[in-house]
Structures are given as structure tokens and as C-alpha cells.
Amino acid sequence: QVRLVQSGAEGKEPGASVKISCKTSGYTFTSFYIHWVRQAPGQGLEWMAVINPSGGGTTYAQKFQGRVTVTRDTSTRTVYMELSSLKSEDTAVYFCTRGRYRDYVDFWGQGTLVTVSS
Amino acid sequence: QSALTQPRSVSGSPGQSVTISCTGTSSDIGSYNSVSWYQQHPGKAPKLLIFDVTRRPSGVPDRVSGSKSGNTASLTISGLQAEDEADYFCFSYVDTYVFGTGTKVTVL
Numbered sequence: 001q002v003r004l005v006q007s008g009a010e011g012k013e014p015g016a017s018v019k020i021s022c023k024t025s026g027y028t029f030t031s032f033y034i035h036w037v038r039q040a041p042g043q044g045l046e047w048m049a050v051i052n053p054s055g056g057g058t059t060y061a062q063k064f065q066g067r068v069t070v071t072r073d074t075s076t077r078t079v080y081m082e083l084s085s086l087k088s089e090d091t092a093v094y095f096c097t098r099g100r101y102r103d104y105v106d107f108w109g110q111g112t113l114v115t116v117s118s
Numbered sequence: 119q120s121a122l123t124q125p126r127s128v129s130g131s132p133g134q135s136v137t138i139s140c141t142g143t144s145s146d147i148g149s150y151n152s153v154s155w156y157q158q159h160p161g162k163a164p165k166l167l168i169f170d171v172t173r174r175p176s177g178v179p180d181r182v183s184g185s186k187s188g189n190t191a192s193l194t195i196s197g198l199q200a201e202d203e204a205d206y207f208c209f210s211y212v213d214t215y216v217f218g219t220g221t222k223v224t225v226l
Contacts, residue, residue, distance in 0.1 A: 045158075103170070104169040
């Protein structure tokens with residue numbers, strides 16, 4: 001079955017970077033895009049970025065341009081999201097989710113809580 | 119790209135129907151059929167309910183339906199049940215990907 005398993009919770013200080021992993025299984029890795037979505041406490045869902053695992057091409061939300069980097073390792077079927085220059089407002093649960101080209105997402109990871117605090 | 123607009127909350131009694139709107143512009147929802155809907159219970163990952171405006175994935179009951187008129191997409195839940203109490207989000211692609219602001223459904 002399709003599974004997306006994310007790395008564990010992280011605690012970071014302001015100004016630091018965080019790198020979260022999303023290990024996939026149960027489908028052809030290069031046939032679906034992987035998105036990153038975050039949800040601040042008590043807030044809605046916010047789309048951040050997407051990667052095409054086939055060629056590695058990425059698209060980032062304008063809000064995160066210059067601060068977010070998404071990469072993939074096809075040998076381990078894993079996608080990574082790195083967010084730099086962390087601020088307290090980046091405290092959120094970060095989800096990876098599998099998607100179709102310019103269309104919906106279906107399977108989701110369990111979420112990774114990132115807490116930014118001094 | 120601004121977030122798509124949803125009502126903050128809707129409510130209904132068991133057995134009733136509720137409809138959640140997702141309003142965009144003629145440049146996004148009005149022009150494309152890539153609207154999907156997700157249900158999220160507290161502390162859980164979202165779950166896909168509707169894709170491509172009206173299509174249901176396997177396992178989603180037919181009392182859940184989607185539609186679109188002009189710049190507004192809608193999700194209707196009929197025969198409301200206690201387990202329908204959750205947050206609901208729409209999602210679309212236009213130049214970039216964007217979620218709706220989210221709607222809390224309360225079962226009275």
C-alpha cells in the first residue's frame with residue numbers, strides 16, 4: 001500500500017535550519033509529485049513546495065522562495081524539505097503529500113512538528 | 119495567489135445536509151476543474167474526499183459530493199453523522215497551488 005513516512009519532531013532556535021525527510025513506498029516513485037504543506041497551530045493548510053521526483057524539478061511558493069529547498073534521493077525513494085532562517089512563525093506541523101501534476105494530492109505523511117523557540 | 123475563501127464554520131443536526139463553499143476568481147476555480155476537497159480531524163493528516171470537482175476516491179461514501187458554479191466550488195455532506203465533525207479544506211491549482219481558508223463543520 002502507498003505510504004509516506006516522515007522524520008520525527010524537531011526543536012530549533014531562531015535563525016537555524018531544519019531538514020525533514022519523507023520516505024515513500026508502495027508505488028512508482030517517479031510517477032507522482034511530492035508536495036510540502038504546513039499547518040501552524042490552530043491554523044489552516046499552507047502549500048509550500050512541490051518536486052517532480054522524475055527529473056528533480058521544483059516549484060516553491062513565493063512566500064518561501066529563497067528559504068526552502070526540496071530535494072529527492074531516488075535510490076531511497078525519499079524526499080527532503082529544508083527550511084532555513086527559521087522564525088517563531090515557522091512553528092508548525094509539516095506534511096508531505098503525493099500529488100498529480102497540477103491537480104489533487106491523495107496520500108499524506110503523518111506530519112512532522114517543528115518548534116522554533118529560543 | 120491568495121487563499122481560496124471558505125466560510126469559517128457551518129453546522130447541522132444529524133441527518134441534515136451541509137454545504138461548504140470555496141470561492142476563487144475567474145482566473146482559478148472559474149477556469150479549471152482541478153478542485154479537490156479534504157477532511158481533517160484534530161491531530162490527523164488530511165484525507166482526500168473529492169477530486170476534479172466531482173469525483174470521489176474509492177472508500178468515500180456517496181453522501182459526500184462536489185460541484186462547481188462559476189467561481190465557486192462546493193462540497194455537500196448529506197445525512198450528517200457525528201464523525202463528519204472536522205475541518206474541511208478545498209485545494210486548487212492555478213499558476214501555483216493554493217488551499218482554501220478552511221471550514222469547521224459542527225454536528226449539533
